[in-house]
Amino acid sequence: MRDVSAEEAVTEAATADLWLGGRLRLYQPPRGDHRAGTDAVLLSRAVRPPPGAVIIDVGAATGAVGLAVATYEATAKVILVERDPDLAALASRNIQGNGLDGRVVVTAADILSVESRRAAGLSSNMADLVLTNPPFFESGRHRSSPVPGKASAHTFSGGDLESWLKACLDLLKPGGTLGLIHRADALPDCLAALRKRFGRIVTRPVQARSERPAIRVLVTGIKGSRAPFTLAPSLILQGADGTMTPEADALHRGLSWPP
DSSP, X not given: OOOOOHHHHHHHHOEEEEETTTTEEEEEOOXXXXXXXXXXXXXXXXXXXXXXXXXEEEXXXXXXXXXXXXXXXXXXXXXXXXXXXXXXXXXXXHHHHTTOBTXXXXXXXXXXXXXXXXXXXXXXXXXXXEXXXXXXXXXXXXXXXXXXXXXXXXXXXXXXXXXXXXXXXHHEEEEEEEEEEEEGGGHHHXXXXXXXXXXXXXXXXXXXXXXXXXXXXXXXXXXXXXXXXXXXXXXXXXXXXXXXXXHHHHHHTTOOOOO
């Protein structure tokens, strides 16, 4: 029996999901580990990129967000940035399995390290659009998951939200757009980190149901802009009967961009 590397073991244990109404076949870690879901769906549609845009998915995991954008915009060039080699291997598998070789690439880098970014070929002012789902918690400020993959995805191993967003800023061209999704209660921290660096900031609360508090916020901003802040109408995911709202259903099925 041949020896199996750790990377091969993770890849072989992955399960395939049909995503976005079957437009993507996405290999992910087994259930119980960190897997792409509604947050990734919403982030992938937070900003419509211009034709031919260079897009960087920061903290890409298995590539769900960047791969989704690549399916929506046929001329987009997408870079998936992921520090975990096992997840980067799955992202590479997903690129190949969805026929996106050449337009989508994955690079292993620690986004919080300038040296790591530069060694991976990530230079300043290179992206038209950066999309990111940052870790939700700082180390020592919450109880980490006992599942290593979840702990790594949910908790900063070093740095914090501000340093993460400063790294995203470094990658963006002047006038480029940042899109992020985060916990609703983290909105003050998000806005503080974006202050003086971004303008035309638009925040859209995400609610499970109309009568419940927001659980997530989608935030977009333009690098170097001085345009004012906008609070957009909430995105409601479920109706009173528990079924998806028409907008949430369309997003999850990967329907085309609205006019």
